[in-house]
Amino acid sequence: MQTAILDSTELDQAAAYLKSGQVVAFPTETVYGLGADATDEEAVKKIFEAKGRPNDNPLIIHISNIDQLERYVQFVPEAARTVIEHFWPGPCTLILRKKGPIAPSVTGGLDTIGVRMPDHPVALELIEKAGVPLAAPSANSSGKPSPTTALHVKKDLDGKIQAIVDGGATGVGLESTVLDLTDPERPTILRPGGVTFEELELVLGKVWTDNHLKDASIAPKSPGMKYKHYSPEKPVWILPASLDEAEKVMDQLEKSGEKIGFLVSDEWFEQLSNHNRTGHRLGDKKKPQQAAARLFSSLRALDDEKISLIVVEPYSKAGIGTAYMNRLEKAASRIL
Numbered sequence: 418m419q420t421a422i423l424d425s426t427e428l429d430q431a432a433a434y435l436k437s438g439q440v441v442a443f444p445t446e447t448v449y450g451l452g453a454d455a456t457d458e459e460a461v462k463k464i465f466e467a468k469g470r471p472n473d474n475p476l477i478i479h480i481s482n483i484d485q486l487e488r489y490v491q492f493v494p495e496a497a498r499t500v501i502e503h504f505w506p507g508p509c510t511l512i513l514r515k516k517g518p519i520a521p522s523v524t525g526g527l528d529t530i531g532v533r534m535p536d537h538p539v540a541l542e543l544i545e546k547a548g549v550p551l552a553a554p555s556a557n558s559s560g561k562p563s564p565t566t567a568l569h570v571k572k573d574l575d576g577k578i579q580a581i582v583d584g585g586a587t588g589v590g591l592e593s594t595v596l597d598l599t600d601p602e603r604p605t606i607l608r609p610g611g612v613t614f615e616e617l618e619l620v621l622g623k624v625w626t627d628n629h630l631k632d633a634s635i636a637p638k639s640p641g642m643k644y645k646h647y648s649p650e651k652p653v654w655i656l657p658a659s660l661d662e663a664e665k666v667m668d669q670l671e672k673s674g675e676k677i678g679f680l681v682s683d684e685w686f687e688q689l690s691n692h693n694r695t696g697h698r699l700g701d702k703k704k705p706q707q708a709a710a711r712l713f714s715s716l717r718a719l720d721d722e723k724i725s726l727i728v729v730e731p732y733s734k735a736g737i738g739t740a741y742m743n744r745l746e747k748a749a750s751r752i753l
């Protein structure tokens with residue numbers, strides 16, 4: 418299959434592909450999604466095939482208006498209305514009880530469904546033109562870092578999907594928060610993401626965090642969280658939290674023959690730079706949203722460099738730093 422590259426003026430063509438049961442990658446404010454008509458089982462199966470995704474890992478449906486929400490969930494609790502009012506369109510996926518003609522593969526046998534309204538004009542217009550909710554996981558090969566540009570999607574899925582809509586680089590850079598509201602008295606974060614725990618607590622009062630996010634030995638409630646994720650080909654190790662320690666460890670690794678590529682904040686960059694090393698910047702340490710936006714694209718860029726090992730600076734687990742560290746810990750095989 419020849420994968421067409423479309424731009425944001427060609428959404429009629431993209432919508433026509435979707436209506437005829439094909440899969441199309443498109444930009445959202447978080448990462449690129451790989452979309453198909455969520456009511457068409459054959460189309461949804463093509464998403465799993467193209468990504469090599471395990472079929473017990475359910476997909477999020479993407480909607481462009483609130484009527485679609487009422488059509489595909491049994492009931493919209495007060496807590497959901499509050500989150501919607503504050504954060505939609507935006508990077509927060511709600512898990513609710515499902516209803517209506519959603520293709521069975523979307524929810525992988527669960528009686529719940531993940532729904533979000535993306536905050537991206539191209540995504541919203543494409544959903545509107547397609548006239549159906551779009552089931553869409555991140556548009557990477559399963560296990561790889563999620564794509565934040567159309568080129569990342571092409572690298573992973575060229576020849577396996579009908580089209581890619583190129584809408585430029587995404588803004589948030591990592592995926593939506595997944596918030597379980599199936600027990601509306603107990604809003605629970607299953608995956609940290611673009612809307613933070615602190616922001617949700619501000620509007621909902623108390624918010625819970627799925628136990629597996631605190632203790633890796635506990636099985637996650639979100640099926641996708643159990644898989645290895647976000648990993649480039651090269652090994653990723655997490656640096657110590659102190660700059661001097663990090664520098665020592667990197668010197669030792671180089672003495673033992675490793676060719677290091679490093680990914681650190683502006684604050685760390687100067688001290689760690691030398692002519693042997695390839696480095697990328699995560700931005701201002703006081704602005705962890707910059708690190709979140711750059712993590713996946715930098716891991717992909719470092720993977721293409723002539724190095725043997727990628728080392729990355731840890732951030733504190735607060736605000737968007739929680740989502741950054743969640744993705745980094747999943748990508749990494751070792752903490753130094």
Ligand code: TXA
Nearest residue numbers: 447449450475529530531554555592593639640641642
């Ligand atoms: O930002 C995002 O959420 C991106 C863009 C494309 O919208 N999408 C994305 O999809 O990250 P994906 O498939 O890579 O991740 C969806 C996550 C998985 O961890 C999945 O297990 C979980 O949401 N999920 C989906 N439906 C669920 C459900 N009914 N119950 C629990 N977890 C669910």
Ligand code: MG
Nearest residue numbers: 554555556563
């Ligand atoms: Mg994904």
